[in-house]
Amino acid sequence: MATDGKNRNGEVNGVNSVRNSMADNETKVEEGKKVEEEPDHPIDKGWAWVILGSTWFIAFIVIGIAKSYGIFFIEFLKTFKASVSATTLITTLQTVAYCGASVPVLAIYIKRYDTRNLAILATFGCALSYGLSSLADSITFLYFTQSLLFGAMSAGINAPNMIILGKYFKKRRGFAMGIVASGNSLGGFILPYLFRYLFDEYGLRGALLLTSGISLNCVTAACLLRPTEFYSKKKARKPSKTLGVGNECKEQQEKLLGDKDNHIPGVDDSTNISLSQPVLSTEDKTMGKTNFRVRSISYSPGHIDPTSSVSENKGSSSVLSLSSFTRYLSNGDIFSLSLQDMDIMRINSQQEEVKDQTKKPLQGCWRLCRYLTERDIFNCNLFRNKYFLAFVLAHCLGSLAPAFNHIFVPAYARDIGISDQNVATVASVISLADFFGRIVAGTLADVPWIRKTYLVAASQFIVGTMMIFSPVFNNFYLLVVFAVLYGLVGGALFTLFSPIMIEMVGLTNFPNGMLVVLVLQGVWIGGNASFMGYLRDLTDSYIVSLQYMGATSFISAAIFITVEVVRRCTAPTNQKDSV
Template identity: 25%
Template sequence: MVPIDRGWAWVIVLVNFIIVSLIIGSASSFGLFFAEFMTEFQAPASSITIALSIQTIAFSISSLFALNIGRHFASNRTYVILSGIFACLAYGVSAVIPDVSYLILSIGVLFGIAHGFSYGPGLVELGRYFHKKRGIATSLAEMGVSCGGLVFPPVIRLLLDSYDLRGALIVIGGILLNLCVAGALMRPIAFYEHQQKDSEHDDGIWSTNSEMYSSGNIKDKAVYRNTMKNWASSQPDTHKNEYKENINAEDKVNGSSSCLGNMKQSLSSNRKGVVRNMCKKVIDIKVLRNALFRMWIPVCFLGVIGSVQILIFIPPHAKDLNISDGDIILLVIIVGVTNLISKLLMTLFVYCNCMSKHHMIAISMIITGVACLFINFYTDFLTMTILSAIFGVFGNVYFGLFPALLVDFVGLEMISGAMAINMLMQGLGLSISNPILGFLRDITGSFNASFYLMGITCIISGSILCFEPVCRKIEMRKSEGVSVESVVTHL
């Protein structure tokens, strides 16, 4: 029996907790390595941000592959195990590179693939194991983001002080190999389904097969073939293929060449249909007809810039202000602590239905953007703690609520297509903004202009959500029009 909402399902929660702790914790703490790479290679900020742009592109492409086309070739467990190998290689290669341009391959391509192969497949497997308790399970798993943000900064600082940059990168790469352990624990839910089907299969169908064929009755054989055909139509593709192979072998014995020709024709048409369906599953453009989702596209494109980049740029900006390394670690830890508190409060707000999700995202984005516009006033450790606390409380509300908000906008039927386009727009926003933010630092000599840009994008993103009532009215009119047309058609 499949352990839905019980048993091994809670191990899957632990697996997802480990995944987000390692992947997102290390990614959000990369700002500490950012400053070290600039010092080690005497490199401009733009050269490092280009690698981060490539990382977002690799993340978007690998996520789409693993969640859509790639699921036909390997299980989610396989992709998570592969992510541990790619993540270890990313940091291992970074430890031996002779020039900062090689970060495009290591931190850009390899770590981007690791991120895409781990985060999405883990959440998908979690959703399969939980039905009634899915919200609680997801919240517990996402706590790993805050825990990773609290643990990684002091660990990285300790490693940098003890083993220098290259030694710290090697150790972090070894830590990320624990993703392979998490993947090994991710038992696919198909494991239980196959067990159940195999037991039914052994007790029923095959025993009937032996009885029918032992009698030598041709009529019984036809009955068996029809029974197997009906059974195979309800099974996965692997069992369908087994059935087709058995029928092919029997037809060869009976000399039925016409049956083989028809089967080849049906197989070729099935292949074309599979390819067509897979292409449709990658991106479902029907969701673009939804006015609420069309409004959401610029929100996710602009909002992700501030929600992700501010934490990455806080450590190098603090270093430009001559804040000590120990105090920089405290700034990152403050972000993690306030982020954890924010997640608890956000869960309470959503549970009590005190405020709509789009209002919570809009307000948090505007507050974060305004805080960035006052970057000139953050000149020492004490004032930088204000920025860290504000970002920790409001900066990640977007990531905590956007999956549920998308369901409210487009419905469960179109959520896959909406999520795919959302991921593409987020990757596009980050890949475009990363080199621009680095270039602004190079030409101005400080990160102030970069924070101005991030603040403006956050304010615009939050302001667009104020048009949600207008777009919802448009969708309501569409639905009313469709319902009227259906009534007229029935009449």
Template identity: 25%
Template sequence: MPCRMRKVDAKTPEVDVANQPETEVRPPDGGWGWVVCLACFLTNCTVPGTTSINGILLIELLKLFNESFSKTTIVFSIIAGAIMFGGPLVSVALMFKASHRQIMMVGGIVAAASAVASSFAPNVETLIFTYGILVGFSLAVNYFSVTVTLGQYFLKKRVLALGIAISGKGFGTFMLNYLSTKITSFYGIRGTFLLLGGLFLNLTVYGALCRPLKPVIKQSPNISHNERTSVDEMEGTANIGFETEGENQETKDEKCGDSNRRISEDTKPLPKTLRARKSITSEIVPSEIYKRESIYCNTTFKNKYFYLLLAIYTTYSVGESFYIYIPLYAVSVGLSEEESSLIMAIYGIIGIVSLLLIGFLVDIIHIPTSYILMMSLFITSLGSLLIPFCQSFGTLVSCAAMNSIGTNFGISLRIVLISAILGTDNMTAAYSILSTLIGILYIIYPTLKGFVYEATQQLSVVFYFDSAILFLGAVLSCGIVYAQKTEKFVE
């Protein structure tokens, strides 16, 4: 079928898209997107904020069940790891035509019921199932879905919106750690699980706020001149932030395109400045051509820098169990449980500042994200290295602040770097892979360090281990810096 406004060469294969009209969903970069940003902020208050009090809950469970340290730690290593398994779970649910909104609402209800059931757990084994597995996976689908939904609502302001939303983690860490010692001392650990169930029920409300975006443009073979102009303008809007070499005055023939020429060009290396652009403009390409282009690109599994990013976050994940061991270490050097919870509350405040700061550094000052990634790994490694030398409240707060800055910078950059390296079309699949890997490591690292502590009876060895792994990640991040400097990927 010929495309209106141009002549088609007789040798050009026709692409029938009459039965499969193309639509485009434009990120509004505002509007209801800020409501979704608020929902993401509150979800981050609840989900990562809850895991930040695992160290306080660990001390209480050791008193209640009198089990070994390594066995009790499994409860919290599983919930921390399960939260990162949201990608595969959400992908399966989406296959059955569920929306992110529905997934989040159901997840909130299941998490609340599981937390209530945890309050009646007679032993650690039961808690591993009710709190570690059921609550963990329920929170996972909320945490993953709300982040992806927010990423779909923003393009130019994505880093700023994600920085604001993820800063909820710092706010939740501050509030829950400030209240956790008082709650556990007054209501006990079982009453604390009941209160957490009520907190998780709010996730249903946050999920209801995440309305799915509606398509605003319908691609048709019988497209009018005005509609073609609208599509052209949309293509220009999608390309903001990316250079377009040799496209200043494209003719209408070139915009409709010859499918043979387009497919053959896909087999050739793209110009550096067009690699990120390709995935963004793919929505306005006829579906059959786009499918064949996707096969040639295959950026998720053939991009070597994605594998390097996976290796870097493999090392980054070791620092995430910091909040499990720092309260125990504070008590071991003579500080009270109230002071240890206050350290974690300050950790949360610093997290708020750092998550807002990264949006300023990237969007306003335009510091390359790869540089920030490398810097954050060095800072976190240094903070972990210095902890065994800290014997007072002030010095521990300083090291906790360093760890908070480095960790929260790294968390903010996950989806940003994936989007820059692979493009927005591959964002969900790639983020799902990264989240799954991190989830596995969140289970392995705390459990492994629990056995190390029981074998040595020295928490300092645990922090030295963290520092060495994080330093390795800082070295690996030099590869991402090189890639961005040589324009292997463009933000």
């Protein structure tokens, strides 16, 4: 009896030592998980600033050329003798191509492949579109080069660049987005003078060919867009020093179950250890390590009757959760699985089968939504967020003025008798003021106590007011005043789009949210481009088109304010400060 007592005491000490060893290892596993949760790529530092510089340069060239389209628009009208509605169709088809190409890019490509290769291909395609446009002999040819080709290639530049920029910046995300957006405006300020000079010296075809050469410089900047997966692969090549982290830990995690009848004095009643295979410490002479052999340890207070029904064993899942704690030993010992655990797993599988049989099969669009969500193609749960839907509506309405202002304002200036050189000056002043306005908007977006939606709503209200009273600005100097005021506030909607979207749906769902906005915005802008061109041909003036854009901006501002007020009123008291 004394010998049995000593043996049992020794076994208890062995169990305690095993528990202590496993507890230490569990702590290391948890520490390892915390380390893994930290991103591998630099955030707000290091190569993130190279990413910012590259995306800024691409925006300066590609978007700057697009913002200078008002100069091209006038030359297209003069060279091809086409109507305003036919020439505006270039913008319509370009928007449709851009949104159509954005669907596979945002839904599939950027989730599975390298965005840098896409950026290189897209920047080269944009340069090619201007090179081919120099061969155009009619406005119809431009529908394929300027509209379809340029629009499709732009989808591989704008949205992926915003996504990779959002990954590299967190605390300074609003500032980074503002800097990149300012590149659009600075390009729109400098390039109109350059294009005016090229048109005067080399004509339309020579200017388009030189524009293609300028765009090729973006290929070099696209090569610097290092994807975040680069750092993950680099870290994976390094040997992991953390114990119990990775696939080896998962392979050695087992359920430790035992027998209730074999109780050891001195051990907690809720823990049962099988005496058929005692816990021993043995020396491995070849490896020089201490090996613990654990045959079966149970953390369950009782047995499950395998003959009982499923309904009688609803608590079996809790028993399994108590007994299924994972432990890691230093040498990868083999653990046994008891019959009791097999019974529990069989009962749980029966419960799952009963639940699956009671579910009603999904039909129609619900089945499609489930398929897209499960395949990680598109997260359809976004449509359950009512604030996201309201944001999409307000953004689409408000995007009409920023999208067409750089086209219709220069054309309006030419209609009222302003010279071509002064028209280029008006377009440049708009872009210069927009340059400073976007930087200010991005900086204010990072201020904690300033709501981004209020900034956007205020900017849309000012834009709407100026567009409604556009007939007042009927000479060059008044148009310069218009250009300054509009430029300071007009770009806030596009500048704060990414920070607001990421804040609303999260960085993971940001591509999905951007996809929804781009598709609906493309339909809205594409349809209104030809409609506003038709209004110009019908009334022989751009004033009605400008006032129409102002009305949509007013509606957008009202929606933004309403959504923000509803959010603050419906939020819990302890969350109103963070909403």
